[in-house]
Amino acid sequence: MQTLEREVSAVEYIQCEWVPGTMDQVRLRLSDNVVQLTLEQLQQIAGIDAVHELYLKGMTALPFNQKLRRAFEKS
Secondary structure, three states, X not given: OHHHHHHHHHOOXXXXXXXXOOOOXXXXXXXXXXXXXXXXXXXXXXXXXXXXXXXXXXXXXXXXXXXXXXXXXXX
């Protein structure tokens, strides 16, 4: 987990995109680390605006906050 903490200190945003072939699964990427969440989980963590942008663009960059950090630590 120390590697993740070092990467986080250098990264301010995390890439978020749809999981291909799904309608409710989202993939969050931070360098080599990947976490898959449901759309509902993402909305609870990052807010409704993140979900709206995801629908409009198919991908978005989210600020890496404490809630997202916990999601990565659980995986």
